[in-house]
Amino acid sequence: MTETLETTGAVAPAGRLAGAGRSRRAVIISYAPITDAPRVRRQAKLLVDRGWKVTLAGVEGRAPPPPRCELVVLERRFRRRTYVDRALYAGALLASRASGQLAEWVYWQNTIRQSLYAQLEGVVGDLVMCHDYVTLPPALRVAARTAAPLLLDAHEYARGQYMERPFWRYVHRPWVHRLQRTLFAKLDGITTVCDGIADLLKVDNALPDRPTVVRSMPCYQRCDFRPCGDTLTVLYHGILSPPRRLELLIESVPMWRKQFRLVLRGPGPDEYVDRLRRLARRLGVVSRVVIEKPVLFEDLIAAANHADIGLFVQGDWSPQKRFALPNKFFEYVMAGLALCVSDLPEMARLLRQHRIGRLVPKAEPQVIAETINAFDREQVEAFKRCSLVAAKQLCWEHESEKLARLVDRVMQHRTNRIASVRMDR
16 A cells, blocks of 8 residues: 555645535644645555544645545745833743743744644544644644544653754753643643653653654665665655755765765755755765755655665764654665664664664764675665565554554544433433
8 A cells, every 4th residue: 555645635725614514624734835745644644544534734745635525725924023012922931840821822922823823723523633832722623623632743852842943942842841731731641752752751751651662664665675776775765854954965975986976956955955965065075966846745765765875964063963863764674775864763774683783882973984885785685675574564554553543542442422412311
């Protein structure tokens, strides 16, 4: 089974639901480009396959909605605040670490968040799922309209997300922690991407139950084994942005053996992509570094299959980075690539278990180059064969069972709660 983009989903204007019927309806809210988000698409697919009607509410993406999903497009609308408003906001942000009520108030002072929520008026469902803490306050209000269960999907360890930024670390981070600790208690369930983040969320927020780990695996897509050619292509696909520190990859290329070349494929700000191109020119590796535009979602795995090694390197700079287990790890596996990834706990455990590649001990150009140069063609082909075997296990068809059980459980609780209220009457 593969993910496809053929769609019968209608686009509904914000604030109105079209075609509501007797079938159960789920609402999924994300402030990322919602139709481009792999986790959103997989969640929607699971629910649709189980007979749900699904409404996706979020900012517009490049791709059309998944099959049989309705889309509510939210626009980011900014309104200027007065200096007095800004001063009150800054003071409240500092004070909110001591008060959950104040932390919620601070959330709603952001004019973009206000506008996004206003566009959710009239959106209702029997189940609400939201992505990351930034959607949590409005999702709680949407769920309250019908007493629907609310599930949060925490992609990131938000409390440790931007530790390299002093303002965020000392001012914004305490607010994030207080807001989450206050609102997590109101949730019916939490999912996250890996064990390390699940453990941190449980401790940080004094949760009675550990969040359910649902890893970011693609739907199974059969790929053929592709033998290595004379040139070995090392692929990074994903967002091209400064936090990814892709300069480290390019800086390592002059030290690579001549048979290796690097492909960077994905969306990114023009100024950053231009900076990467200039770096490649300055280092004299333009012929060995190719920067490509992103491919369509349904072509992602097939395009990756033409490479030989999937690359992802980042440092252990924060808990958020330490427990990285990104989509691309599993996409590389599904595409039948050898992997070359950072020696971080979540990725290292799976890589060793399935014998699918090599670990980079440190996020430095010299170390990256040494790890790449340690590959030979025979090893790469052996790792590629192991990835194709692992892909049959590391796929959404297996991983989605955990989400399906969680949804069944919270919906049963809702049914029991409604029945109890009727009996009391």
